[in-house]
Amino acid sequence: MKSLSKKLPTLLLAFLLPLTSLTPLGCTEKDTEVALLRNDCLKRSVGPNVVGLDIEFAYAMATPYGAGRIVSACVEADVAGAPETWLEHRSYHTDRETGADVGVTVGNPSVNDGNRTTVEFTVDTCAATLRYYYRIPEEARGKSVTFTFSATSSAGETVSMKMGPYAISKMDIKKNISARRAARFLSIEDMAVYSAADAAKIPEKIDLVYLRPDGNSPYYNTIGPAFVSPAADPQYMPGVTLPAGATNDTKIRKEYGVHDRHLATLDGQNAVSSGVFIDDVDFETIKLDDMPDYALGLRQYSCLWVETHDGRYRAFIYISALNGDGVTSCTIHIKRLKMK
């Protein structure tokens, strides 16, 4: 024990000496220059990136007090966003008492120029966090998008950082479709409902028929709210006259309570907080072989996986509301993927 105590200082010295001798070699003058302007970024939106929706970021930039001010911030996407793309000209912070986001204007509204979205600062500030909303354009469908965020200070410094690449989904979304007796013929290709007169013009496009027997109907309890394929057994759609030529045999799989966040939070009054997202891979992997061509007894929050007769489309239909007996309408939201 005693000998170890004696050896320890010698060992430490032997270890530290080479380290101290290496230090002057490692630190050149160039390395000691530390950028004063710093930035950071995080992606705020979650779930699949769907054409027509936004990808949201929060971009933070700061330089030490007294080391100049921020003069501009810019985001460049490698696929130009839709015209609705914008960069906030307000910097947000959380109110200490209410917990609400409070925006402080720091510059002029953003300007889109091709792939670039820029905000010129108009106030003397050394720190800001701007939010960026990239509205996913049709051109990005099925591709991936990368973003370069950058900021410039009055001291002439520029910092930048890349975010992504982010895969853009191939699916489509259509929200708030009101199916009702007067417009009960649903086309997955068009993601729209048609009246009997309009459906008669495009019978080959009609994939589903919406039914909603009245409270005094003998079918009220047995069939209830339903979506039925035109080729289904007529006993599943009593009282319905199909447009001539409507013969599609659509496969349907019932689900319940799959509150896809894109669809379930869209109609406001029935907003459901959810972390569930239907993504492209779900359409590609769902087993719909041998499924029936009708779905009876639906209720609020019922969902349907659907495959069109020709196999070109698969869709996920979310029922957010079934209105009362007097109205008999149903609010649906659709996600759809073209399969071939």
Next chain:
Amino acid sequence: MATFSKKISLISLLSLTLLMSLAVVGCSGSYPIDEDGLLVTDRAECYVSNFELLGTDHLTVRVEGELPAIDTAACTINIKTKFGTDLKHLYPQFSLVTDAKLEPKITGLTDFSDLERPRQYTVISGNRKVRKTYTIYVEVEHL
């Protein structure tokens, strides 16, 4: 110092001996485990206490208000499903007496559409000595 070390060793040895003896006592009365990793117990009871059929949406397809008729003597279950029920894609759901298990296992959607040849499931008691095969008769509601 040497005395202290000796005492520590003695305590450690005693503790180990005690632990080992406890382990032996603990294992001596335990139940054997079957091929599914389930405990084989002393229970000889063998019956289905409840039965349900669920659709692909995990909601019951049973006609509202009509409970399944479970005959534990005849080993039959009669269940009436709603009009239009897709019998090819159903999840059967059994409640069994304590410690019993089911054969075959339910691993996913099951086809009940062949009404001529109703599906059969065997309940095996906790002691694995009693087996009772239940036949499930499905009737679909008509308009």
